[in-house]
Amino acid sequence: MAKEPMRVLVTGAAGQIGYALVPMIARGVMLGTDQPVILHMLDIPPAAEALNGVKMELVDAAFPLLKGVVATTDVVEACTGVNVAVMVGGFPRKEGMERKDVMSKNVSIYKAQASALEAHAAPNCKVLVVANPANTNALILKEFAPSIPERNVTCLTRLDHNRALGQISERLNVQVSDVKNVIIWGNHSSTQYPDVNHATVKTSSGEKPVCELVADDAWLNGEFITTVQQRGAAIIKARKLSSALSAASSACDHIRDWVLGTPEGTFVSMGVYSDGSYGVPAGLIYSFPVTCSGGEWKIVQGLPIDEFSRKKMDATAQELSEEKALAYSCLE
Ligand SMILES: NC(=O)c1ccc[n+]([C@@H]2O[C@H](COP(=O)([O-])OP(=O)(O)OC[C@H]3O[C@@H](n4cnc5c(N)ncnc54)[C@H](O)[C@@H]3O)[C@@H](O)[C@H]2O)c1
Numbered sequence: 355m356a357k358e359p360m361r362v363l364v365t366g367a368a369g370q371i372g373y374a375l376v377p378m379i380a381r382g383v384m385l386g387t388d389q390p391v392i393l394h395m396l397d398i399p400p401a402a403e404a405l406n407g408v409k410m411e412l413v414d415a416a417f418p419l420l421k422g423v424v425a426t427t428d429v430v431e432a433c434t435g436v437n438v439a440v441m442v443g444g445f446p447r448k449e450g451m452e453r454k455d456v457m458s459k460n461v462s463i464y465k466a467q468a469s470a471l472e473a474h475a476a477p478n479c480k481v482l483v484v485a486n487p488a489n490t491n492a493l494i495l496k497e498f499a500p501s502i503p504e505r506n507v508t509c510l511t512r513l514d515h516n517r518a519l520g521q522i523s524e525r526l527n528v529q530v531s532d533v534k535n536v537i538i539w540g541n542h543s544s545t546q547y548p549d550v551n552h553a554t555v556k557t558s559s560g561e562k563p564v565c566e567l568v569a570d571d572a573w574l575n576g577e578f579i580t581t582v583q584q585r586g587a588a589i590i591k592a593r594k595l596s597s598a599l600s601a602a603s604s605a606c607d608h609i610r611d612w613v614l615g616t617p618e619g620t621f622v623s624m625g626v627y628s629d630g631s632y633g634v635p636a637g638l639i640y641s642f643p644v645t646c647s648g649g650e651w652k653i654v655q656g657l658p659i660d661e662f663s664r665k666k667m668d669a670t671a672q673e674l675s676e677e678k679a680l681a682y683s684c685l686e
């Protein structure tokens with residue numbers, strides 16, 4: 355029997371990530387090729403005409419799974435009945451801007467949209483915040499939507515996770531699909547800690563630790579980490595625009611794994627509400643290694659953490675605590 359359509363909200367849908375993301379959703383990349391979808395697209399009035407153009411293109415593409423399109427500048431209409439909300443709307447960082455500069459513009463948007471989602475989304479709606487500062491916007495959304503369960507509010511660090519997989523695959527000259535279990539700890543910012551201590555590569559003689567195959571601690575503890583941390587800025591420098599196709603693709607990966615589950619023996623990185631695991635202060639949205647099953651994520655427990663990792667995990671937690679304080683001061 356055909357499945358009931360799921361309603362997926364994309365905010366900022368007239369922007370560049372939105373333009374890459376909505377066709378992926380309509381093709382079944384996010385929720386599966388047997389899952390019909392109704393797309394809800396929200397943008398602000400100055401972008402209404404462009405948004406309507408995107409709607410026209412979605413109709414023209416004749417996607418078999420796409421059962422309807424709501425394109426609106428009305429946040430209540432956009433949020434009504436949605437099962438998944440991908441929050442991309444906001445102001446991106448431009449060349450030379452630090453992520454903190456975009457904070458005050460974006461947190462007030464997330465406070466307002468929290469209330470609309472809480473009041474009008476479907477029960478158990480899963481929320482993914484992409485817009486920067488992604489962890490702190492997600493935290494504000496969670497705090498101003500107290501009736502949405504905290505486990506349902508997440509932020510995107512899968513792009514960083516995928517960037518780490520990509521760097522390892524290039525360095526070892528192996529297929530990216532053979533590399534797994536890298537971890538992004540902390541903030542989606544330049545203090546994030548990309549950790550390969552638990553990562554493996556599938557080889558003809560079984561799974562081997564990435565650290566053993568790379569066999570170059572100076573590279574792993576230095577250039578590898580900074581390349582992943584600075585990749586967003588490098589893309590902005592090269593394109594004069596922030597990453598879009600990789601962000602859209604990673605957003606699909608995040609929701610797909612959350613809804614449909616992670617493969618056995620594989621973990622992925624998600625920004626989730628900290629419960630104090632690994633000594634990370636509770637009350638932050640922090641990126642952890644997680645596995646997903648039955649529509650729920652669970653933090654991978656019990657991984658050994660060495661002193662080098664501990665320091666980096668604490669530093670990015672510290673930045674998130676400071677961002678949280680700054681966000682609240684912007685809302686006063
Ligand atoms: N977490 C990640 O990995 C990641 C990766 C790339 C980009 N980003 C962030 O994603 C966001 C979007 O990036 P982009 O390149 O698509 O930017 P963009 O400027 O092209 O698009 C953003 C869209 O949001 C709209 N918008 C602004 N305020 C809005 C509101 N209140 N409600 C609804 N829509 C609103 C704008 O009109 C615009 O169409 C930025 O904050 C960017 O920094 C995050």
Ligand SMILES: O=C(O)C[C@H](O)C(=O)O
Pocket residue numbers: 447453486513585586587589596597
């Ligand atoms: O770094 C940015 O501001 C853009 C985005 O978050 C990215 O990681 O590409």
